[in-house]
Amino acid sequence: MSFARSYIRTVDAVNFRIGRIMMYGIFVMGGILLWSSISKTFFNPSLWTLEMAQFAMVTYYIMGGPYSIQLGANVRMDLFYAEWSDHRKAQVDAITVLMLIFYLGVLLYGALSSTAYSLGHYQNEPFRFYWGLLTGTEEIGRLEHSATAWRPVIWPIKIVMVFGFFLMLLQAISELLKDLIRIKGGTV
Template sequence: MPDFVRSYVRIVDEVNRRLGRIIMYFIFVMISILLWSSVSKATGWPSLWTLEMAQFAMVTYYILGGPYSIQLGSNVRMDLFYGEWSVKKKAWFDAITVLCLMTYLGVLLYGAIESTAYSIEYWERSRTIWRPYMWPIKSVMCIGILLMLLQAISEFFKDIARIREVEL
């Protein structure tokens, strides 16, 4: 494999690994927000922002943790046939499916960028009573989808290396 492919895979994998290891602690952020919501309701001083903020924390957790999940191979597979295949046959199948994933993520990224640009241009706000601006969470979604696309490309290169039986 060319040196630029090796460098690309190494850099993307390292960035997503480090970010994923940090983002996995966002579950505690979400739990804290929901705990605050429960305590504030029990004391008679309900907070208007807690439910939506917990949703934003969950979106951040899932979207930015997605590339790390792909890297670890913890995505869902039907092992009915896949588990019995050779490494090379698995790599062929994975290469084809990751091309489909890259197409999906490309379309998703295009839509996310358009939506974020609209949100910034018109200062879009949520329709809830709290009314936060939407551009910060939409920006997080754009970053997460981009990182997932970069990780999918990295996985494609790894599959090609397995098919060609070369070290990456």
């Protein structure tokens, strides 16, 4: 139980801080779109603004996801849920969090595979590629670029996705541990 409580405290603290910082990401995206409007109106239009705003939105959304899970800000069907006891809510939440953990595991694997592809690894084994990068037996290949006129490299936003999905997975495990503690009658 002490390990579970320290895990919950640590993961919640990290995701809380990151989430509070990411809340201001909407202003970054707004600033980029404001510059896009100004440059299109008064100057030559910037090629980078629309795609950079999309990257900012992806970062805002994915890095804010763990904070949203932590706050319970997810959409839930309250038709029956609101009337249940705390014990029953914890039981149902534990089952749904298990499904979320599976889903986030699939997303994380896909993000790792996609990131390996964007770094020039075109085979099916991303973990072997990452291990090879660490041991020096693999090299980064031809980097993937966007198909737009600006043509930025894609790997930075894919790394943000990997990191965000990993933090969401850790937060989902934290929520599962909280539910299990509540099921046993404890408090978090």
